[in-house]
Amino acid sequence: xxxxxxxxxxxxxxxxxxxxxxxxxxxxxxxxxxxxxxxxxxxxxxxxxxxxxxxxxxxxxxxxxxxxxxxxxxxxxxxxxxxxxxxxxxxxxxxxxxxxxxxxxxxxxxxxxxxxxxxxxxxxxxxxxxxxxxxxxxxxxxxxxxxxxxxxxxxxxxxxxxxxxxxxxxxxxxxxxxxxxxxxxxxxxxxxxxxxxxxxxxxxxxxxxxxxxxxxxxxxxxxxxxxxxxxxxxxxxxxxxxxx
Ligand code: SF4
Ligand code: SF4
Numbered sequence: 001x002x003x004x005x006x007x008x009x010x011x012x013x014x015x016x017x018x019x020x021x022x023x024x025x026x027x028x029x030x031x032x033x034x035x036x037x038x039x040x041x042x043x044x045x046x047x048x049x050x051x052x053x054x055x056x057x058x059x060x061x062x063x064x065x066x067x068x069x070x071x072x073x074x075x076x077x078x079x080x081x082x083x084x085x086x087x088x089x090x091x092x093x094x095x096x097x098x099x100x101x102x103x104x105x106x107x108x109x110x111x112x113x114x115x116x117x118x119x120x121x122x123x124x125x126x127x128x129x130x131x132x133x134x135x136x137x138x139x140x141x142x143x144x145x146x147x148x149x150x151x152x153x154x155x156x157x158x159x160x161x162x163x164x165x166x167x168x169x170x171x172x173x174x175x176x177x178x179x180x181x182x183x184x185x186x187x188x189x190x191x192x193x194x195x196x197x198x199x200x201x202x203x204x205x206x207x208x209x210x211x212x213x214x215x216x217x218x219x220x221x222x223x224x225x226x227x228x229x230x231x232x233x234x235x236x237x238x239x240x241x242x243x244x
Contacts, residue, residue, distance in 0.1 A: 020141025032090035046100040191232040
């Protein structure tokens with residue numbers, strides 16, 4: 001979906017660019033074919049809930065894992081296997097999951113130079129503007145700032161849910177246990193992406209005393225996907241990194 005080179009110099013939050021996209025543009029939905037869309041944990045929850053299926057079923061029907069060396073597996077949308085390679089949610093009238101589309105699609109063409117951590121000051125954040133080579137949205141539409149684009153894409157909520165997992169993946173990258181393989185890779189896939197199966201295992205007592213979790217937290221984990229993600233990160237940190 002992106003060009004080899006960014007089309008603007010690095011921008012900060014108040015940097016401006018021009019871009020527009022929609023059915024009025026002749027390349028509409030062309031960029032949803034033959035692309036690798038990476039999913040973040042919150043993407044899987046949002047899309048599964050909007051489709052009315054479990055995260056387990058969503059992954060089985062629409063995704064594939066890619067063993068991304070040198071760190072850990074990533075989850076990608078599975079494009080149609082018909083030679084065309086269209087995203088499963090791309091229709092002639094647009095994206096069928098538009099309100100819950102993945103992080104990378106909502107933010108496009110803005111790409112953070114680095115993911116945010118707890119310590120990242122807003123003033124230090126930098127962004128590139130990348131586009132797919134056939135994209136006709138470049139330099140069209142009104143001027144906007146990264147901040148406006150970010151806010152309209154609903155990114156604040158996405159990033160807040162993402163911070164815990166981002167921290168875990170940073171810790172993994174700097175540990176000696178990557179690349180994750182075998183059982184460790186399976187634990188990472190389950191805890192990162194398949195919240196519903198992870199929840200079933202947790203409520204069935206499968207993790208025993210690996211983490212201490214009280215009755216109230218168990219109840220919250222049963223009913224709240226975001227809290228469940230946080231519990232999954234705690235457990236992965238314990239299992240994979242032997243840290244509290
Ligand atoms: S190629 Fe660019 S302008 Fe065309 S649909 Fe995709 S993002 Fe929009
Ligand atoms: S999820 Fe929607 S926006 Fe993203 S590639 Fe698929 S059809 Fe396009």
